[in-house]
Amino acid sequence: MSKNRRKLQHQPDSQNTVSSVKEFATKTTTNATITPDAVSSSVQEQKAQEMPKMAKFNYGQERKAEKVKDIPAPVPAPVPARTRETRVLHIGINLPGQRALSEALASIGPYVGFDWREWWSKTGKNTPGTLDRLTYIIRQHKPNFIFLQVQTEKVFKPVDIQRIIDACPKGVQVLNWSGDVKPETIPWYIEVSKILNVCTAFSDSQSVTSVKNTGECAHLLPIGYEESVYNTAVEPIANGPEIVFTGTLYPRFPLMKDRMRMIEALYAKYGKRVAVYGGGWSSHAKHLAAVLNSPISPEQTARVYRGAKVIIGLNNYNIPNYTSDRMFNACASGTLYLPMGFVGIEKLYTNNRHILVWNTVEELLARVDSVISSQSKRDQMGREAAAYTVKNHRWINRINTICEWMEL
Numbered sequence: 001m002s003k004n005r006r007k008l009q010h011q012p013d014s015q016n017t018v019s020s021v022k023e024f025a026t027k028t029t030t031n032a033t034i035t036p037d038a039v040s041s042s043v044q045e046q047k048a049q050e051m052p053k054m055a056k057f058n059y060g061q062e063r064k065a066e067k068v069k070d071i072p073a074p075v076p077a078p079v080p081a082r083t084r085e086t087r088v089l090h091i092g093i094n095l096p097g098q099r100a101l102s103e104a105l106a107s108i109g110p111y112v113g114f115d116w117r118e119w120w121s122k123t124g125k126n127t128p129g130t131l132d133r134l135t136y137i138i139r140q141h142k143p144n145f146i147f148l149q150v151q152t153e154k155v156f157k158p159v160d161i162q163r164i165i166d167a168c169p170k171g172v173q174v175l176n177w178s179g180d181v182k183p184e185t186i187p188w189y190i191e192v193s194k195i196l197n198v199c200t201a202f203s204d205s206q207s208v209t210s211v212k213n214t215g216e217c218a219h220l221l222p223i224g225y226e227e228s229v230y231n232t233a234v235e236p237i238a239n240g241p242e243i244v245f246t247g248t249l250y251p252r253f254p255l256m257k258d259r260m261r262m263i264e265a266l267y268a269k270y271g272k273r274v275a276v277y278g279g280g281w282s283s284h285a286k287h288l289a290a291v292l293n294s295p296i297s298p299e300q301t302a303r304v305y306r307g308a309k310v311i312i313g314l315n316n317y318n319i320p321n322y323t324s325d326r327m328f329n330a331c332a333s334g335t336l337y338l339p340m341g342f343v344g345i346e347k348l349y350t351n352n353r354h355i356l357v358w359n360t361v362e363e364l365l366a367r368v369d370s371v372i373s374s375q376s377k378r379d380q381m382g383r384e385a386a387a388y389t390v391k392n393h394r395w396i397n398r399i400n401t402i403c404e405w406m407e408l
Helices: 040-050 099-106 117-123 127-141 158-166 183-193 204-214 254-273 286-291 298-307 326-332 361-371 375-392 395-406
Strands: 031-033 087-093 110-114 145-148 173-178 198-202 218-220 243-246 274-277 312-313 336-337
Touching: 031 218, 031 336, 087 099, 099 110, 099 395, 110 117, 117 127, 117 375, 127 158, 127 395, 145 286, 158 173, 158 183, 173 183, 183 204, 198 204, 204 218, 204 254, 243 254, 243 298, 254 274, 254 286, 254 361, 274 286, 274 298, 298 326, 298 395, 312 326, 312 361, 326 336, 326 375, 336 361, 336 375
Parallel strands: 031 110, 087 110, 087 145, 145 173, 173 198, 198 218, 243 274, 243 312, 312 336
Antiparallel strands: none
């Protein structure tokens, strides 16, 4: 096998079962997540099903929410045939909010999730204490594949990652993935990638190139989306905004001014038919107060998306092949999405079929004009985008790609 791919044949583990441990609510043959405070599964399921109360919306004239016809329920992506058991450890962030990722990882074998940030906070930001807990879990679960989602260089040093690997069975493989663009973390990713059996993946090509230029393994892996939250079965919010943008406005991001100019132009033409949801706007764009709203939950966002006529997209970074999950969330909702273009966007969706791409504010306004009064065109493109998203951009698609890379 090629050296730079670092594909290794695993040594079979002599102990295939996990003894019953008090900290594990169930055997690790089911989806298990280790969190600081144990909560019963029934309570978790009840919370997941609760819909936060929405404030009443009165943007422009009242109109009946336009509901796109539901697409068929998603057909599970095929899972490649595997010749050995893959025992998965997911060292991640905000695991309750990443249900689709956790379920996709659990589909390939016994799974345990460990939210490192929760344990790190619980131990007073104590890395050794967090590592001790993690090492204990590893000895019980005996993973031979780790999906590492740290996304910061401030918690685990490369030597700490080596300690995690040393606690695992011989031949464990690690995919160190980041869904954020954080240039300051690249030196850390490069150092971790030098550890035997570790491969790195990013959601943008710039970071991939930075690691590959050192001779280490790196892949492009776009983010997935929460399919249980964003889908065409969500009830649209009635009398909501027609033109929606969800995103922050902070000076640390390079496209902050582009976002502000975009909303200024939309507001000047469409007034309160426009609505913005996100942090930072009230501090840096007070002149747009009439259309600004505080951040809302994913469940609320899904309802606003479903009730809108169009959703606007503009990433914080203009980097080849990079998009946040906003694109997939919006398209999965069945509402027409209008993103600013970037290199590689054509690999994700087809322009003028699934989405309407724009590159200047003037082009954006023309695009909105062309569809804002044409429900049939919006509905057709929204349906096609939703179906395409379900087929190609779920987390199970991403995990199957990883399995191909690493021969899991």
